[in-house]
Amino acid sequence: MSEKNRKKKGRYGEYGGQYIPETLMCAVQELTDAYERYKNDPEFIQELTKLFRDYAGRPSMLYYAEKMTKDLGGAKIYLKREDLNHTGSHKINNVLGQVLLAKKMGKTRVIAETGAGQHGVATATAAALMGIECEIFMGKEDTNRQALNVYRMKLLGAKVHAVTSGTQTLKDAVNETMREWSRRMDDTLYVLGSVMGPHPFPMIVRDFQKIIGEEIRSQLMEREGKLPDAVVACVGGGSNAMGAFYDFIKDLEVRLIGCEAAGHGIDTDRHAATVAKGSTGVFHGMKSLFCQDEYGQIAPVYSISAGLDYPGIGPEHAQLAKEGRAQYVPVTDEEAVEAFEYLSRIEGIIPAIESAHAVAYAKKLAPAMKKDEIIVINLSGRGDKDVAAIARYRGVKIYE
Amino acid sequence: MSRVKEAFQDKKALIPFITGGYPSLEVTKKLLSVMQEAGADLIEIGIPFSDPAAEGVEIQEANERALAAGCTTDKLFDMVKESRKEVKVPVIYRTYFNPIYTYGKEKFMKRCVECGIDGVIVPDLPYEEKDEILPMCRQYGVDLISIVVPFSKERIFRTAEEAEGYIYCVSRPDLERKGEKIQTALAETAALVREAADIPCVADYDSLEPEQGRTLVKIFDGVAVHSAVMELISRYGEACVPHVSEYVRKIKEAVK
Structure with a gap:
């Protein structure tokens, strides 16, 4: 070569x-x-x-969140249950x-x-x-x-x-x-x-994660006979989102939406919203978008979610954002925590605080969509690990 | 011939490295003068970066402290320009690529020329990515200094053929771990460089003792003292100037 x-x-x-x-x-x-x-x-x-198949438990289920769908009153919501994989995430x-x-x-x-x-x-x-x-x-x-x-x-x-x-x-x-x-x-x-x-x-x-999107395609085709209208996933570095998006990149009618950690809000200095607030730079071996200052010093970032608390984003996401093929939206700590609690109560599923960022955006998106449209949320991980932190966030004292 | 190459004429070159702005820009400025006076043939200055992952944690701490003390790329340029009234030896910037990229590649090169920076070493810009700045370096006459490692024959050749200024041979810690004779490996690397190009070849020299330097200059055209000077600065802080001066003088004596 x-x-x-x-x-x-x-x-x-x-x-x-x-x-x-x-x-x-x-x-x-x-x-x-x-x-x-x-x-x-x-x-x-x-x-x-x-x-x-035998160890991780693939294919992971594609679950129709019926109660959530009815509650939001718009698009049909499916959850890709990566949280059910062995070790609890994608x-x-x-x-x-x-x-x-x-x-x-x-x-x-x-x-x-x-x-x-x-x-x-x-x-x-x-x-x-x-x-x-x-x-x-x-x-x-x-x-x-x-x-x-x-x-x-x-x-x-x-x-x-x-x-x-x-x-x-x-x-x-x-x-x-x-x-x-x-x-x-x-x-x-x-x-x-x-x-x-x-x-x-x-x-x-990406290659090892793209199975997520491939499964979503075949599972949804089987259930609904069509592709999703939107795939929503949280983005730190972006592996679960890339895994969920990749197989749909060529299907231009499928909206791809990445949810970034906006921490206390993108107008504060306490966030990790790379696409919204970052600029092109070179760090950790790649040219991509980074939160940085005018001299290229990498900025300290913040999110309630340790998994999204990263000042950059994968280069393929940066390109999808630039082309406009995928859309990246900021989700605050508060919105994510609310979604964390919401999904726990309405579907009996405690999502990882990372994945709760995607749930939070889907909650906003669904009511604005038609009832015959479909949103797939990539539920990238389970929330057991976050329970103590969420309790702290809500001011609840837990003695473990 | 570039000023950088000239510094290797008829002698073995000693190239001390310091992180700019550590512990303060004032001390950096004094160090430039005293190191020249003590026999440094070229000087490398690191532009402090938030995440210098190619270097050890000691240098990272120096970088963090320089940034915390308010050092910026602009302030460092200004200080170098000011020091150029006294400092006549070639000065090389060692910097990660992001500070150059974010500053603006062309603006950066213009400032290098204006402030008397003769070359740049960019540790995270390997052969595959050097076209990011090589054309602009050539346009502005700033040498882009390359790095080679042992046991990568093809890469050494490719790199050496297009190299400017001097070539840096760095060791591979994993080889040392396996008990490979690193001295022999470095000698082989230098031989490959010379086969490919007529360019000075420099080795990392990280000891506080002169003996290692004597051995290295038998093989190399010069030695770059990376962590040893930094160790003295960390140890003595604001009072490091005479200690660094004494050390540079001692090593120069050993390697000339």
């Missing part, structure tokens, strides 16, 4: 690329070659399909793929960053299953917010490092995992958790 083509391959319009130190180029190239080799390998596909899809790939590559150790802890838990799970050593990097602040997930990872045999540099959140966890990878590439694969970072990560993670 010519140099030019290889370069083009990791691009989504002007976004994407491989902005990483020379030291890491060797590791990234090795991963690219391995992925190219295995992605169409029948044995690899068969093994992964089996893991998806993150398992990607890690089964990447850890299996690591094993094929002869790696004996995986490392990963985590925000809310869902990707860390998923990685630790896959590593335990496949007998691979696992170390997770998590911002100190997030280890406090999500203490239960820290213990969960330890139970699964992973070593958890609390990252104390910078803002002590997800972006710093990514920095530290990159550092660790460049210190130890020979036996270690970095299992990146979202559709971000240098090429080939945005592509690999």
Whole structure:
């Protein structure tokens, strides 16, 4: 392959690329070659399909939220139940793929960053299953917010490092995992958790997550004989949204809506709404949209949701936003918490606070749509991990 | 020949690195002068960045403190321009790409020329992405300095053939971990660079002792002292100037 083509391959319009130190180029190239080799390998596909089915519990259900639909009085609402996957979120899809790939590559150790802890838990799970050593990097602040997930990872045999540099959140966890990878590439694969970072990560993670959208298509065709009118998903780095959107990008009649964390509001300085408030920059190996200042210093971001508390967005989302193919909307903490409580009561489903951002926007959208139209909300994760934080938010004291 | 290449004529070059604005812009300015006086042949200044992921946590802390002390890209440019009245050795910026990109690539290069910056090292701009600024660097006569690592023969060749100023050979921690003889690996890397191009080849030198420097300059055209000077600045803070001066003098003696 010519140099030019290889370069083009990791691009989504002007976004994407491989902005990483020379030291890491060797590791990234090795991963690219391995992925190219295995992605169409029948044995690899068969093994992964089996893991998806027997271990993760795929296909995940597409549930008709009848009470919610009636309550909102507009479009029909379906929930794609990624929260019912093993480990409780869509993150398992990607890690089964990447850890299996690591094993094929002869790696004996995986490392990963985590925000809310869902990707860390998923990685630790896959590593335990496949007998691979696992170390997770998590911002100190997030280890406090999500203490239960820290213990969960330890139970699964992973070593958890609390990252104390910078803002002590997800972006710093990514920095530290990159550092660790460049210190130890020979036996270690970095299992990146979202559709971000240098090429080939945005592509690999998307490929392992796109099954979400493929299932939505076939399940909805079976149930309703048509495609959804809108697919709604929350966006931090954007892996669950990309997984849900990807199969529909070519179907222009399907609206794709990503919900960003607006924290206290996009007119305050306490948010993580990258598309609404960010600008083009280069960070964490990719050209994309970032919350940053006039000198390109990455801004400290905020969201009640540790999983959306990231100052950037995957490059393919940046391109979808630029083309106008997908729409990105800000959702505040308060709206997300209300949606968290709403879905719990009306459908008996406690969503992850991340996914509650998507529920919140769908609540606004549905009444404005016709009754024969369909919204699919990607319910990317379950909310057990958030219960204590929501109680705190509401001023309720819980003694665990 | 660029001023950067000239600095390697008939001698082994010593290139100390400091993070700009750490602990303060005033100290950075003093350091430039005393390091030149103590024998630095070129000087690398880091533009502080919020997330210097290609460097260790010590340098990240220095970056954070420089930013907290109010250092910005503009203030750093101004300080360098001011210091150019005394500092005559080539000055190289080491910066992540985002500060250049956000500043505006062309505006950045214009300011480099205006303030006397001779070259830039951009650790997160590998061969694949260097076209982001290479044409503009050439237009404004600012050398884009490249980095190579051992055991990447094809990449070393490609990089060296198009390199400007000097080439940086950095070690690979994972090789050291595996017990590879890093000295031999670096020597092989330097040999490959020389096979591909006529360009000075520099190695990272991170010891406080002169002995390692003596060994390195047998292979390389110069040494860049990255973390050792920074360690002294961290240790002595505002009072670091004489310590850095003494150290640079000692290393220069060892490597000249």
